[in-house]
Amino acid sequence: MKKLLVFVYGTLRKGGSNDHYLNEAVCVEQKCFTEGQLYDTGCGYPALIVEKGKWVTGELYEVTPDELNRLDGLEDYEENGSNNLYDRIIAKIRTLNGEVEALLYIMKKKEMHFLPISENDWLKYLNT
Template identity: 45%
Template sequence: MKHLVAVYGTLKRGRNNSHILRGARFVGTDWMPELSLYHLGPYPGAIEEPSPGVRVEVYAVTDTMLKTLDELEDFFPERPQSSLYIRQTMDTRHGSAWVYIYNRPVKTIQRLRSGSW
């Protein structure tokens, strides 16, 4: 396991995409006040925007798992501007972790004040 990834939506334990992280090592949870969470229908999107915080779960994953997560999140490393999410590193209490940041405007989208989806 060589990467840490912080997830906040359908990849969290018990959610519909959590099976993708089967075999990953659960590291712990954190609260990230540098993010805001938005309701995108069947899944959430986080953007870099101060808030009371977003609850994340942090996992240690392999290169192969990270590539699978990139595919799920429509992140294209070779053309990030056209990606639905951008993958970037952010500090967590467990160390620096990859976080998928929503890459579209959120002006008309409902913000989730609770910070949890």
Template identity: 40%
Template sequence: MESPHIVFVYGTLRQGESNHHYLRESEYLGRFETTSDYALYDLGEYPGLIKGHQTVVGEVYRITAEVLNQLDILEDIPNEYRREKIDTPYGSAWIYLYQQSIQHDEEIVSGDWCQRV
């Protein structure tokens, strides 16, 4: 049996958001707020997360290798995003970091994509 992966999602993959269907068969582990090592930006249709000095709010899921592969395609690995590991109360989780320029985009100061309006 394949070993499951854990992923931290902070944008369109969260509950109630446009890409959450990718995680419909995955196990929701809980809500999580990162350490203050990141910054979240509104890129229009989706957010970009980079290294910074804010906390970011999201959800943690246990996913299969197949789902991880689908997420890598969605996130355009390794071009637009890259994956790194972060520590969560649920174990070490993948997080997607944005790799493009964000100079003209707005920071989501709350760190919560779902509260960006």
């Protein structure tokens, strides 16, 4: 069965409110980074907007196509869907062993009420 890499940065991280979605997945990197800026949406989850020169902290998981479908459901993502809240892209992820490419859910557009998360780490932000 084909395995896919997914970078998670918010509620799907270990200790996050949706981490149970990845119970069966293999965590390949507990701390890695992708370019972007995290925002607090005010709805209990963050939004990632791709932005050069800033680095978001997250985790890297190896998932099956079925697990990816469950993540798509959580994120209300449909391939080529016009009403998606998120886009799913392939992004470069920095790990301790170099760069890899992984799937990443990014917010389609930043809303005015979003608050930037200065440290770009959702779990750290929740614990401050």
